[in-house]
Amino acid sequence: MPLDDSKEQTNDPKKGSALAMTDALPRDQAPLPGDKSGLEMALMADRAEEASSIMRALGNPHRLLILCILSGGEASVGEIQEQLGLRQSLVSQHLTRLRADDLVVARRSQQFMLYSLKNDVVRDLIDVLCRHYLDECRV
Numbered sequence: 455m456p457l458d459d460s461k462e463q464t465n466d467p468k469k470g471s472a473l474a475m476t477d478a479l480p481r482d483q484a485p486l487p488g489d490k491s492g493l494e495m496a497l498m499a500d501r502a503e504e505a506s507s508i509m510r511a512l513g514n515p516h517r518l519l520i521l522c523i524l525s526g527g528e529a530s531v532g533e534i535q536e537q538l539g540l541r542q543s544l545v546s547q548h549l550t551r552l553r554a555d556d557l558v559v560a561r562r563s564q565q566f567m568l569y570s571l572k573n574d575v576v577r578d579l580i581d582v583l584c585r586h587y588l589d590e591c592r593v
Contacts, residue, residue: 508557527570528569530567549569558570
């Protein structure tokens with residue numbers, strides 16, 4: 455008798471058909487991102503671009519440390535520079551980038567510019583990153 459395994463049922467997803475694999479999914483599962491309408495996908499793409507922009511800004515360790523410092527409250531360039539041991543010009547350049555990326559805001563207080571985190575989204579992201587990676591050495 456010839457061996458014909460084309461009709462054989464298997465639990466191995468590598469051997470099963472696409473139809474068999476989708477039949478195994480629960481029917482009450484939330485729709486996948488691929489099930490979104492064109493308008494919803496356009497909104498998701500915009501939000502993904504915004505999130506990606508934030509992640510690019512966080513990709514520099516000095517900027518991430520500056521944001522961690524600012525998660526503790528307002529700070530001037532001099533205070534940040536002192537805590538990080540960086541040149542003041544370098545701290546200023548990073549703060550300029552963070553302002554351009556809409557992650558920090560600045561306000562004048564007498565002769566100093568004080569910087570702080572822009573909003574709760576930035577604060578939440580920094581809190582998660584600091585908690586997971588920098589908590590034991592938080593400045």
